[in-house]
Amino acid sequence: DAGVTQSPTHLIKTRGQQVTLRCSPISGHKSVSWYQQVLGQGPQFIFQYYEKEERGRGNFPDRFSARQFPNYSSELNVNALLLGDSALYLCASSRIQGARSGNTIYFGEGSWLTVV
Amino acid sequence: AQKVTQAQTEISVVEKEDVTLDCVYETRDTTYYLFWYKQPPSGELVFLIRRNSFDEQNEISGRYSWNFQKSTSSFNFTITASQVVDSAVYFCALSEGISSGSARQLTFGSGTQLTVLP
Numbered sequence: 001d002a003g004v005t006q007s008p009t010h011l012i013k014t015r016g017q018q019v020t021l022r023c024s025p026i027s028g029h030k031s032v033s034w035y036q037q038v039l040g041q042g043p044q045f046i047f048q049y050y051e052k053e054e055r056g057r058g059n060f061p062d063r064f065s066a067r068q069f070p071n072y073s074s075e076l077n078v079n080a081l082l083l084g085d086s087a088l089y090l091c092a093s094s095r096i097q098g099a100r101s102g103n104t105i106y107f108g109e110g111s112w113l114t115v116v
Numbered sequence: 117a118q119k120v121t122q123a124q125t126e127i128s129v130v131e132k133e134d135v136t137l138d139c140v141y142e143t144r145d146t147t148y149y150l151f152w153y154k155q156p157p158s159g160e161l162v163f164l165i166r167r168n169s170f171d172e173q174n175e176i177s178g179r180y181s182w183n184f185q186k187s188t189s190s191f192n193f194t195i196t197a198s199q200v201v202d203s204a205v206y207f208c209a210l211s212e213g214i215s216s217g218s219a220r221q222l223t224f225g226s227g228t229q230l231t232v233l234p
Binding site: 003013035040041042043044045048056058088090092104105106107109110111112 | 118120153158159160161162163166198207209219222223224225226
């Protein structure tokens with residue numbers, strides 16, 4: 001089975017533009033989470049979706065939004081890009097929400113966003 | 117609030133040496149999970165281990181071993197006989213809120229860059 005797939009893998013945007021990042025979870029997984037990883041730091045939680053509903057949100061401005069589709073894939077949107085939004089954006093999927101026993105959280109390879 | 121501290125920013129060892137990566141966590145919850153992930157240059161976070169707060173039994177998996185001590189809020193990771201392929205950034209992470217059913221996110225440390233030299 002395919003792992004968590006993300007697209008695009010790399011992109012460059014200009015300040016003020018908008019970006020959409022896409023994630024396809026592992027088949028059978030209904031929970032998708034998004035993390036931002038700035039260079040030299042650990043990933044920071046942005047959103048978690050389960051069964052197409054937002055179940056958790058990290059400390060990010062309203063310029064960040066996301067949604068989950070009926071097939072459980074997800075999109076992360078960032079509006080009015082700032083230089084500080086340059087980061088690796090990681091998508092994670094799991095069968096159910098949360099880090100319970102038997103519910104391993106798997107990550108994709110991420111989308112590298114550079115804002116110039 | 118939950119917090120994970122990895123005080124070692126970078127570690128460099130020669131192949132076949134043993135190396136221990138330190139992780140200290142803070143949480144108010146009595147029920148929580150701790151994790152280690154490995155991040156190679158490709159960017160993908162590779163799951164290594166999960167341990168719940170009620171299970172302090174140390175674990176060994178091949179060349180990897182983990183030492184969980186609630187008394188010191190530590191969850192350290194040891195690689196025995198390190199290999200060049202072990203070179204990566206290693207992250208410790210915490211998920212709390214399980215007792216309330218609200219476990220939804222991982223809180224990561226800042227990572228430790230491990231370089232294994234041939």
